[in-house]
Amino acid sequence: MSTTAPAKHKHSDSSRPLLEVTDLRKYFPIKGGVFSRTVGNVKAVQDISFSIFSGEVVGMVGESGSGKTTAGRSLLRLIEPTAGKIVFDGTDITNLSRKEMSRYRREMQIVFQDPSSSLNPRMRVENIVGEALKIHNIGTKNEQKDRIATLLKRVGLSSSSMRRFVHEFSGGQRQRISIARALAVNPQFIVADEPVSALDVSIQAQVVNLLQDLKTEYGLTLLFIAHDLGVVEYISKRVIVMYLGKIMEIADGKELYQNPVHPYTEALLSAIPIPDPTLKREKIIVKGDIPSPINPPTGCVFRTRCPIAVRECAEIIPQLEEVSPGHLKACLRR
Amino acid sequence: MDDALIDFNFDVEEQEDIFLTRKERIRRFFKRLFRNKLVLFSLIILIILVFLAIFAPWIVPEDPYRSVLQRRLQAPSWENLFGTDQQGRDMVSRVIMGSRVALYVGFLSVGIGLSIGGLLGLISGYFGKMLDTIIMRTMDVIMSFPWLLLVITVVSILGTGITNAMLAISITLIPQYARLVRSVVVSVREQDFVQGAEALGASHLRIIFIHIAPHTAAHVIILSTINLGKAILAEAGLGYLGLGVQPPTPSWGMMISSGQNYLLVNPYLSIILGIAVMLVVISLNIFGDGLRDALDPKL
Numbered sequence: 001m002s003t004t005a006p007a008k009h010k011h012s013d014s015s016r017p018l019l020e021v022t023d024l025r026k027y028f029p030i031k032g033g034v035f036s037r038t039v040g041n042v043k044a045v046q047d048i049s050f051s052i053f054s055g056e057v058v059g060m061v062g063e064s065g066s067g068k069t070t071a072g073r074s075l076l077r078l079i080e081p082t083a084g085k086i087v088f089d090g091t092d093i094t095n096l097s098r099k100e101m102s103r104y105r106r107e108m109q110i111v112f113q114d115p116s117s118s119l120n121p122r123m124r125v126e127n128i129v130g131e132a133l134k135i136h137n138i139g140t141k142n143e144q145k146d147r148i149a150t151l152l153k154r155v156g157l158s159s160s161s162m163r164r165f166v167h168e169f170s171g172g173q174r175q176r177i178s179i180a181r182a183l184a185v186n187p188q189f190i191v192a193d194e195p196v197s198a199l200d201v202s203i204q205a206q207v208v209n210l211l212q213d214l215k216t217e218y219g220l221t222l223l224f225i226a227h228d229l230g231v232v233e234y235i236s237k238r239v240i241v242m243y244l245g246k247i248m249e250i251a252d253g254k255e256l257y258q259n260p261v262h263p264y265t266e267a268l269l270s271a272i273p274i275p276d277p278t279l280k281r282e283k284i285i286v287k288g289d290i291p292s293p294i295n296p297p298t299g300c301v302f303r304t305r306c307p308i309a310v311r312e313c314a315e316i317i318p319q320l321e322e323v324s325p326g327h328l329k330a331c332l333r334r
Numbered sequence: 335m336d337d338a339l340i341d342f343n344f345d346v347e348e349q350e351d352i353f354l355t356r357k358e359r360i361r362r363f364f365k366r367l368f369r370n371k372l373v374l375f376s377l378i379i380l381i382i383l384v385f386l387a388i389f390a391p392w393i394v395p396e397d398p399y400r401s402v403l404q405r406r407l408q409a410p411s412w413e414n415l416f417g418t419d420q421q422g423r424d425m426v427s428r429v430i431m432g433s434r435v436a437l438y439v440g441f442l443s444v445g446i447g448l449s450i451g452g453l454l455g456l457i458s459g460y461f462g463k464m465l466d467t468i469i470m471r472t473m474d475v476i477m478s479f480p481w482l483l484l485v486i487t488v489v490s491i492l493g494t495g496i497t498n499a500m501l502a503i504s505i506t507l508i509p510q511y512a513r514l515v516r517s518v519v520v521s522v523r524e525q526d527f528v529q530g531a532e533a534l535g536a537s538h539l540r541i542i543f544i545h546i547a548p549h550t551a552a553h554v555i556i557l558s559t560i561n562l563g564k565a566i567l568a569e570a571g572l573g574y575l576g577l578g579v580q581p582p583t584p585s586w587g588m589m590i591s592s593g594q595n596y597l598l599v600n601p602y603l604s605i606i607l608g609i610a611v612m613l614v615v616i617s618l619n620i621f622g623d624g625l626r627d628a629l630d631p632k633l
Contacts, residue, residue: 105535
């Protein structure tokens with residue numbers, strides 16, 4: 001398969017982080033009252049820091065409302081972060097103007113969760129996939145056409161799909177088109193924002209496999225966002241666990257699955273279904289709903305649902321601390 | 335990797351339409367457009383109307399201004415198919431000449447209202463914030479005037495006459511388009527494909543005109559077909575008040591209003607013009623519906 005597209009390894013150097021995020025914060029203001037004053041904030045992402053190394057696949061997990069998507073989109077400046085710093089490939093992109101940002105748009109791409117709303121229903125597939133080439137003026141018309149055909153073939157679609165509209169495709173096929181669009185400009189970094197959550201289980205595996213193959217083939221760096229630890233386990237090297245806009249735990253995949261430290265990670269792991277009806281295991285069930293991000297709990301945000309919370313959890317905000325090299329957690333009790 | 339390959343099962347008919355040339359695709363578009371015979375019928379009426387309006391001076395059977403007082407207010411006959419008016423002028427000629435005013439006012443005022451209002455709506459919905467507030471509140475101000483009052487004000491400032499009447503009508507249409515387009519833009523711009531385009535580095539202009547504007551087309555077409563009819567009727571209303579076309583220039587609106595005085599003597603005057611206005615408005619509506627359906631790739 002590697003003959004169909006040229007392998008690209010822009011940065012084989014994996015010692016340097018490709019992306020460094022420091023204290024990223026996104027608050028959505030709630031306007032109210034007569035003069036639309038800001039009466040509160042939805043604290044979607046609260047001061048998170050992490051880095052992603054070149055060629056790495058980092059998983060980001062957490063239940064709905066934990067701020068994964070907001071974090072992912074803020075990284076690409078699709079949502080303007082409220083505070084914090086994003087350094088991509090050695091450049092601080094946090095405050096770049098739209099024009100200056102355009103250069104980095106070629107290097108960072110996104111695959112959205114719902115392929116039916118992330119692809120323009122009034123455009124033909126060739127225009128969707130080829131749009132980035134047109135925007136950045138890459139190649140002649142014929143070269144662009146060839147590139148589109150190659151990309152479509154690479155993601156497993158026949159070249160006859162070029163002239164079709166999005167609604168003629170199934171969910172899995174749409175997600176492939178979405179991937180082809182992201183790949184068109186040869187990016188280094190792709191945010192995959194729950195790319196398989198909207199798909200059937202059988203199709204999920206295909207799309208995850210495809211992403212993994214493309215990753216090796218194009219030397220991509222991926223941030224793979226999901227709410228399903230099972231999918232993330234399969235593809236990611238490192239995993240970031242988020243809850244209510246904060247990072248609970250960061251660890252290498254294997255380490256996290258075998259040795260979870262944070263009670264929230266434990267709860268998430270115990271929610272992965274195991275296809276063996278005879279196996280008995282202790283289930284940790286987190287009670288209730290995720291608290292409102294408008295008024296997050298004091299201290300540790302997870303304390304309201306934590307099975308081992310004590311009084312001081314309400315008073316002290318736990319910081320990310322190293323448990324073992326590369327394994328970080330934010331919990332007072334563990 | 336090969337297990338990820340999914341083959342398409344095209345049926346023969348669909349396999350063909352992918353490889354169509356431009357010419358064939360245009361033919362297919364018309365085939366879709368005329369699937370409903372009424373659409374074809376309404377297009378024919380509209381074409382005839384435009385043809386009549388353009389070539390009116392050469393087509394009319396007699397001078398629409400020539401009055402023969404001996405044949406005042408006659409019912410339709412072989413000599414005067416639509417009868418004659420209160421000054422003994424041939425109604426066929428006057429109806430044909432009058433179509434010019436109707437189309438001029440209808441198409442131009444809708445065209446101006448659509449382009450200015452649509453553009454304001456796009457800007458307002460896309461950029462939001464302060465700009466949105468300023469534009470939309472201005473639209474509210476225009477809308478809060480009763481349209482007739484607004485038109486009378488504009489005409490009395492600019493002076494009577496057909497062009498000014500047309501301009502005045504178009505001003506009343508601007509807020510309608512601005513509001514409609516804005517509402518569609520606001521809902522479309524939140525969709526992921528707009529953020530997707532942004533992630534690709536698309537410019538504001540590109541996002542607005544390539545990604546967002548086409549989604550407003552269906553709504554705009556419907557509103558325009560309604561407004562074309564309304565504009566023609568508005569011109570008629572202005573003519574009635576003496577603010578539009580000045581006599582003796584024939585205009586449908588003025589003819590309806592003057593015919594009204596003779597409703598008991600010769601009802602055909604108003605009836606024939608009423609039918610003409612109705613035909614145009616209904617044809618426009620049917621054609622607009624057909625056009626909208628033919629332009630939607632999902633249908």
